[in-house]
Amino acid sequence: GAVVSQHPSWVICKSGTSVKIECRSLDFQATTMFWYRQFPKKSLMLMATSNEGSKATYEQGVEKDKFLINHASLTLSTLTVTSAHPEDSSFYICSATYGLAQSDTQYFGPGTRLTVL
Amino acid sequence: GDSVTQMEGPVTLSEEAFLTINCTYTATGYPSLFWYVQYPGEGLQLLLKATKADDKGSNKGFEATYRKETTSFHLEKGSVQVSDSAVYFCALSTGGYQKVTFGIGTKLQVIP
Numbered sequence: 001g002a003v004v005s006q007h008p009s010w011v012i013c014k015s016g017t018s019v020k021i022e023c024r025s026l027d028f029q030a031t032t033m034f035w036y037r038q039f040p041k042k043s044l045m046l047m048a049t050s051n052e053g054s055k056a057t058y059e060q061g062v063e064k065d066k067f068l069i070n071h072a073s074l075t076l077s078t079l080t081v082t083s084a085h086p087e088d089s090s091f092y093i094c095s096a097t098y099g100l101a102q103s104d105t106q107y108f109g110p111g112t113r114l115t116v117l
Numbered sequence: 118g119d120s121v122t123q124m125e126g127p128v129t130l131s132e133e134a135f136l137t138i139n140c141t142y143t144a145t146g147y148p149s150l151f152w153y154v155q156y157p158g159e160g161l162q163l164l165l166k167a168t169k170a171d172d173k174g175s176n177k178g179f180e181a182t183y184r185k186e187t188t189s190f191h192l193e194k195g196s197v198q199v200s201d202s203a204v205y206f207c208a209l210s211t212g213g214y215q216k217v218t219f220g221i222g223t224k225l226q227v228i229p
Contacts, residue, residue, distance in 0.1 A: 006160075041221070043121075043222060044219045110158070111160060
């Protein structure tokens with residue numbers, strides 16, 4: 001149980017275009033979803049936290065107009081990279097949880113590899 | 118701010134060898150501590166966790182003890198297998214929307 005999927009698994013786009021990444025909790029309703037970015041040989045960097053029906057909370061240094069997050073339902077969150085540029089190329093990972101305690105487990109998607117040409 | 122420090126690796130071991138991956142942390146308050154594992158081509162999955170001092174988390178032969186006095190959460194396994202080859206992430210959470218801080222990840226390669 002507790003499976004999280006992401007779509008697409010990889011995407012290549014031209015500079016200036018926008019790309020949408022979906023994150024779905026397949027067998028549970030997620031109270032909170034998280035978006036991370038992972039650079040090569042670096043740790044996961046939390047970009048934003050989103051709750052269904054409310055605005056996402058972005059981490060310091062993350063441009064909210066650049067990385068649009070929509071959490072439309074308890075099982076779906078989307079991340080849109082607007083006007084993508086080569087420096088946005090990265091591995092984007094989402095996670096979801098159905099608990100509210102700090103010890104509750106986050107369930108991770110397999111990630112989406114974005115390459116901007 | 119919160120931070121997690123772990124060896125980057127890669128760590129290469131022969132099958133049945135003893136594994137230790139060190140992890141130390143700095144955090145305000147009393148964090149929960151986690152080890153996540155990422156197998157090739159898959160997403161991160163929880164390996165084990167501990168929520169208070171002296172707790173021992175264990176799973177699949179791996180274990181780690183929450184040491185508050187040394188702010189450490191080292192991962193150990195007595196006898197590794199080829200199937201344990203993966204990247205291991207140490208992480209902590211300090212409440213408030215469960216914000217999780219990850220270490221850099223340690224790649225483990227087990228050779229037959």
